[in-house]
Amino acid sequence: xxxxxxxxxxxxxxxxxxxxxxxxxxxxxxxxxxxxxxxxxxxxxxxxxxxxxxxxxxxxxxxxxxxxxxxxxxxxxxxxxxxxxxxxxxxxxxxxxxxxxxxxxxxxxxxxxxxxxxxxxxxxxxxxxxxxxxxxxxxxxxxxxxxxxxxxxxxxxxxxxxxxxxxxxxxxxxxxxxxxxxxxxxxxxxxxxxxxxxxxxxxxxxxxxxxxxxxxxxxxxxxxxxxxxxxxxxxxxxxxxxxxxxxxxxxxxxxxxxxxxxxxxxxxxxxxxxxxxxxxxxxxxxxxxxxxxxxxxxxxxxxxxxxxxxxxxxxxxxxxxxxxxxxxxxxxxxxxxxxxxxxxx
Amino acid sequence: xxxxxxxxxxxxxxxxxxxxxxxxxxxxxxxxxxxxxxxxxxxxxxxxxxxxxxxxxxxxxxxxxxxxxxxxxxxxxxxxxxxxxxxxxxxxxxxxxxxxxxxxxxxxxxxxxxxxxxxxxxxxxxxxxxxxxxxxxxxxxxxxxxxxxxxxxxxxxxxxxxxxxxxxxxxxxxxxxxxxxxxxxxxxxxxxxxxxxxxxxxxxxxxxxxxxxxxxxxxxxxxxxxxxxxxxxxxxxxxxxxxxxxxxxxxxxxxxxxxxxxxxxxxxxxxxxxxxxxxxxxxxxxxxxxxxxxxxxxxxxxxxxxxxxxxxxxxxxxxxxxxxxxxxxxxxxxxxxxxxxxxxxxxxxxxxxxxxxxxxxxxxxxxxxxxxxxxxxxxxxxxxxxxxxxxxxxxxxxxxxxxxxxxxxxxxxxxxxxxxxxxxxxxxxxxxxxxxxxxxxxxxxxxxxxxxxxxxxxxxxxxxxxxxxxxxxxxxxxxxxxxxxxxxxxxxxxxxxxxxxxxxxxxxxxxxxxxxxxxxxxxxxxxxxxxxxxxxxxxxxxxxxxxxxxxxxxxxxxxxxxxxxxxxxxxxxxxxxxxxxxxxxxxxxxxxxxxxxxxxxxxxxxxxxxxxxxxxxxxxxxxxxxxxxxxxxxxxxxxxxxxxxx
Numbered sequence: 001x002x003x004x005x006x007x008x009x010x011x012x013x014x015x016x017x018x019x020x021x022x023x024x025x026x027x028x029x030x031x032x033x034x035x036x037x038x039x040x041x042x043x044x045x046x047x048x049x050x051x052x053x054x055x056x057x058x059x060x061x062x063x064x065x066x067x068x069x070x071x072x073x074x075x076x077x078x079x080x081x082x083x084x085x086x087x088x089x090x091x092x093x094x095x096x097x098x099x100x101x102x103x104x105x106x107x108x109x110x111x112x113x114x115x116x117x118x119x120x121x122x123x124x125x126x127x128x129x130x131x132x133x134x135x136x137x138x139x140x141x142x143x144x145x146x147x148x149x150x151x152x153x154x155x156x157x158x159x160x161x162x163x164x165x166x167x168x169x170x171x172x173x174x175x176x177x178x179x180x181x182x183x184x185x186x187x188x189x190x191x192x193x194x195x196x197x198x199x200x201x202x203x204x205x206x207x208x209x210x211x212x213x214x215x216x217x218x219x220x221x222x223x224x225x226x227x228x229x230x231x232x233x234x235x236x237x238x239x240x241x242x243x244x245x246x247x248x249x250x251x252x253x254x255x256x257x258x259x260x261x262x263x264x265x266x267x268x269x270x271x272x273x274x275x276x277x278x279x280x281x282x283x284x285x286x287x288x289x290x291x292x293x294x295x296x297x298x299x300x301x302x303x304x305x306x307x308x309x310x311x312x313x314x315x316x317x318x319x320x321x322x323x324x325x326x327x328x329x330x331x332x333x334x335x336x337x338x339x340x341x342x343x344x345x
Numbered sequence: 346x347x348x349x350x351x352x353x354x355x356x357x358x359x360x361x362x363x364x365x366x367x368x369x370x371x372x373x374x375x376x377x378x379x380x381x382x383x384x385x386x387x388x389x390x391x392x393x394x395x396x397x398x399x400x401x402x403x404x405x406x407x408x409x410x411x412x413x414x415x416x417x418x419x420x421x422x423x424x425x426x427x428x429x430x431x432x433x434x435x436x437x438x439x440x441x442x443x444x445x446x447x448x449x450x451x452x453x454x455x456x457x458x459x460x461x462x463x464x465x466x467x468x469x470x471x472x473x474x475x476x477x478x479x480x481x482x483x484x485x486x487x488x489x490x491x492x493x494x495x496x497x498x499x500x501x502x503x504x505x506x507x508x509x510x511x512x513x514x515x516x517x518x519x520x521x522x523x524x525x526x527x528x529x530x531x532x533x534x535x536x537x538x539x540x541x542x543x544x545x546x547x548x549x550x551x552x553x554x555x556x557x558x559x560x561x562x563x564x565x566x567x568x569x570x571x572x573x574x575x576x577x578x579x580x581x582x583x584x585x586x587x588x589x590x591x592x593x594x595x596x597x598x599x600x601x602x603x604x605x606x607x608x609x610x611x612x613x614x615x616x617x618x619x620x621x622x623x624x625x626x627x628x629x630x631x632x633x634x635x636x637x638x639x640x641x642x643x644x645x646x647x648x649x650x651x652x653x654x655x656x657x658x659x660x661x662x663x664x665x666x667x668x669x670x671x672x673x674x675x676x677x678x679x680x681x682x683x684x685x686x687x688x689x690x691x692x693x694x695x696x697x698x699x700x701x702x703x704x705x706x707x708x709x710x711x712x713x714x715x716x717x718x719x720x721x722x723x724x725x726x727x728x729x730x731x732x733x734x735x736x737x738x739x740x741x742x743x744x745x746x747x748x749x750x751x752x753x754x755x756x757x758x759x760x761x762x763x764x765x766x767x768x769x770x771x772x773x774x775x776x777x778x779x780x781x782x783x784x785x786x787x788x789x790x791x792x793x794x795x796x797x798x799x800x801x802x803x804x805x806x807x808x809x810x811x812x813x814x815x816x817x818x819x820x821x822x823x824x825x826x827x828x829x830x831x832x833x834x835x836x837x838x839x840x841x842x843x844x845x846x847x848x849x850x851x852x853x854x855x856x857x858x859x860x861x862x863x864x865x866x867x868x869x870x871x872x873x874x875x876x877x878x879x880x881x882x883x884x885x886x887x888x889x890x891x892x893x894x895x896x897x898x899x900x901x902x903x904x905x906x907x908x909x910x911x912x913x914x915x916x917x918x919x920x921x922x923x924x925x926x927x928x929x930x931x932x933x934x935x936x937x938x939x940x941x942x943x944x945x946x947x948x949x950x951x952x953x954x955x956x957x958x959x960x961x962x963x964x965x966x967x968x969x970x971x972x973x974x975x976x977x978x979x980x981x982x983x984x985x986x987x988x989x990x991x
Contacts, residue, residue: 050515052541060489060539116498117537121491135498 002301004079009308012072013295015043017315022342025322026332031058034323044068058327062320067122069312070095074126076305087192087201087302090185091309093151096127097181100152103134103143104173112138140168155180171234179236182209197300204290204306206240211267211283213238217251218258218279228252241266281338288314288340314340346647346655346680346975347627351618353640358616361640362609365618366602369630370977372656373608373620394600397428401593404435407442408582412597414982415590427592434585441581444574452567459560461485461543464510464518465553472549472556482528484535486542487516495538505531594982601980608978621647621656621975647680655680658975665690667727675960676970681803683796685968690731692789692963693955698735699785700909700951703917705747706944707736732952743769743910747940748917769914779907786903787827789963790896794820797967808864814892815966818853823896825849858889899962906958909951916943 017025021042028034032053039048047068051061077088099119106115116135124131129150137143140163144156159168159176185205189198213235220226220234228251235247242265250261262279263271270282291310294303318339325335336342349371353361365371405412422430465485475483488496496507504527509519521540523531548563549556582589610617622630627644634642647655657677659669661684668690678684701707710733717726740746744753744765757765768774794815801809801816810816829845832838856863862873875881920939924932964970 055541057536057539057541059537063539116495117534119495121489121495124491124494132494132498 005076005301006299006304008076008079009304012076012308016311017042017318019343022318022322022339025319026336028322028326031061031323031327032056034319034326035061038065038319047071058323062323063120063122065316065319066120069309069316070122070126072312073309076308080301085192085302087185087188088305090188090306092127093181093184095123096129096152097177099123099127099129099131099134100143100147100156101174101177103137104140105170107137107140107143108168108170151184152177152180175234175236178212182236182238193302197298197303200294200298200303201306203240204294204303206238207290208283208287209236209238210240210242211286212236213247214250214262214267215279215283217247218255221251221253221258222255277337281340284314284317284340292341311341318342346621346658347624348645348647348653348655349618349620349622349627349630350643350645351634351640352643353616353637355611355614355616357637357639358609360637361616361618361634362605363598363602364633364637364640365605365620366598366978366980367633369622369626369633370975371620371622371630372975372977373605373618374653375608390606392600392603394596394603397431398596398600400431400435401589401596404431404438405589405593408438408578410582410586410589412593412982413590414594414980415587422592427596430588430592434589437581438578441574441578445571445578448567448571448574452564452571455546455560455564455567457543458545458549459557459564461518461545462549462553462556462560465520466557469552471552472545473551476545480525482523482525483520484523484532484540484542485520485545486540487518488535488538488540490515490517492538493517499534502531505534597982598980605978619653620978623658623975654973656975657972659684659686661686661690664731667724667731668693670724671728671956671959672970673974675964675968677972677974679804679969679972682800682969682972683803683967685796685964688792688796688963689959693728693959694732694735696906696955696958697732697951698739700906700955701732701736701913701948702739702743702910703745703747703913704737704740704753706940706948707733707738707740709733709944710736710948743767743914745769745914745917747936748921748943750914750918769910770918775911778910779904782903782905782907782910783900785906786900786958786962787823789903790899790966791820791824791827793963793966794823800967807867808860811867812856812860812863814857814860818856821849822853822857825853854889854893857892858885861885902958902962905954909947909954913943913947913951916947 021037024037024041025034028037032055035048035051035053035056038044039051039053044065047064048061051064073091077085080088102118103112103115106112106118112135116132119131119135129147129152133146134143137146140156140160144153144160147153147156155176159173162172182205186202189201189205193201216234217231220231228248231251232247246261246265250258253261259271262268267282267286270285274282274285276282276285287310291307291314294307295311298304298307318341321338322335325332325338351361351365365373402412404410490512493509493512499505499507504523506522507519508521509517511518521531521535545556549559551559605618608618608620631642631644634640647653657680659672659677661669665687669686671693672678672684672686672689698707701710710729712733714726714729714731714733717723717729719726741753741756744750744757744767746752750765750769754765767777769778797813797815798810798817798820801807801813808816812818814822825845826849829840829849832840865871865873917939920936920943924935924939927935
């Protein structure tokens, strides 16, 4: 099973965008030109075959590109055994959590009805949750009741029960749902992945969780000036490379001190190797480097699969940066700085 | 080869450079080693013909004209007249191309309008009446199929009435109605659902059927306009092509010959250009400069003192010529080395023929080779023809036709044989084939060593001839050992007498062991003194061990020849067995498919194995491949369809 997944993914890797493709995309002066280049000169030809590049909407283009990733995911898992290889479904759970969070953000802003417009249509029928039914919910309670029969029922009810008559904060919901997601992934790893591969994948996810905590804490301090007591509940309860007590100290520091702590931590290599304006960019670089490492050295289906999906997601983020940059008239040099993995050997 | 030195005064430089490019192939040499001096400089500069050439290529590309050489570079026009002509032609072509583009864009849009009108056929309503509504706003267009579900969420919206016509895999053609008051809001909503509006032009009137007829008429007119514009473009090129190509040839010649500057040295008011021409062409080349004032062309012998190694141009008979590509894969021969192409050709054909012995499959190789050569001009095609022919010969010997081992039995009987002389898969046949492979390998290795000695004579390298393990002493050791083994095992003659052992084995080994000091002695150089005797002994001992091992392993390596004979026969036996088991109508299909599969797989593997034997077992004994090829400076007249200059 893993050998088939490995071979399939290695073949798909050949269709990823190269530096030359990025250079051509950076030269495009309109969304139509970008669509035209992706349609005619890259591995996105099949995904964009029916579009009219002169009239395509920016949002539709982005959605078609994301849909191509979902299609690719389905083609790969075709070679897996759904019972024995439960781990591969982490990608669907990730999408489900993202959609629930997206809806809750709209709900919190009083614009629940807008979710239906923003909802990615290509996910309908592919996830275990009914997106249309979710779009009709008008409160957190309704949502929790709707999800009762799904894996999210208990966590949503837990969130609802901890609120004051349904009044919730986005941060609280995000923390709970993302923690739930990582717990699910770890549970699936325990069941269906073994040996060194399991340890490597655990490390992969826990580093991502740690980096999430770093970014969350730094943002909370810098933009909202929150106290350490308010920041700590926002952090995920996972640890990978940082020493215990790191975050206890981290949340008490100011911006420069936080940066100094990171420069003295296991993530110092990020600061040394990449010049980013925000910590969020460092987080994306970390994910990219972890995926790249897996792709280079691993022969296990689960690791290769995770790496491939991660690298494709990075590629999609890069394309979206270019589309938005071109749409808003940014200079190519400025857009180039936002691209992850570009001109990295 | 002959070495050419062109010397002249600066004022004659342009003429000299252009004369170099006139016809006789000339391989220029970079002025290496002299540019460090303050006195000498490489002539450089921006090519003044670059822009004009770029314009020509651009004009030809846009007009779909294939650029080539028409046999002459002379034109009566001056440089200014040429530039003016090019600009004028460019403008005229651009006007026509713009017309084609505009009609193309209008055609594309109007075809979409027609698609939309076709979708409206079930709407029995006048289009004029629809669009003159003041309160109700109507929008025709298409929406991605996957967003149709989202539209359902707005079913209760009283200001939106959505009506689909038809859909394909990706899009649904539809119309929606809204009120004037809510026009902006509903348009924004539909826009966010990726609705693409298709505006029905003002000139479309009446019912959808009438509108369709009108659109067909309009499209027909546009198509005619486009056709006319294309015809005008063709007419333009019919009138101008000959003149344009002449002008292009002239500009290309001036442009490319200008590039010869980077091979030119300047010294005060003089210039120097050096390079190589073939010996037979040297006189003709030198004569080109006879009438040039202020320019001298000297023809010199290729001499190591010149500091340049002459380039090499391979020339072989037609039978062997295709194998030059294989030799150049490894590396061109040194100027003084033997050209190994004939050896490679004969040994490649022999080895491939033995390993792929089948009359029918050999014939297919020949046909495939002819096809590849005729259609794609691939050198592989010519090689396939030759190795296919030899495969057929050995197929006749082994009695195999498309895997059938009995089809040629009547032929053997007619020749007087009671049965097939060599049954490949019988135990006797197997042993014979494997033994013969080793003997063939040994013979080829000995041949390689003889070639090494010949190269030693050509290079005047006495060490290589006498004391190298691939020289005379190596032949004595290897050949003598082979003879002894053969005599002992096959004829039960014991030649391993003390004299034999000492003379044929011990002494050559000692000579090889002491190769370096002996070489110094033979070349009358200062005696070789190793830094450390124990280190010298240790190093040379292991080298000697490696040499002995390589003799053994290289010889045994040829057993793969026999192995592939057997595997080929074995695979075809399997194909025949399966065909027999399937029987009936299916048998021929199995037989054809099996043959194709074996030809494809086995053919590729055998070719690679033979190449490996050539490059590793043989070339390593006599061939350095450190030469460089003769690459004359060329004017790149031809541009391929993908824009690459050939």
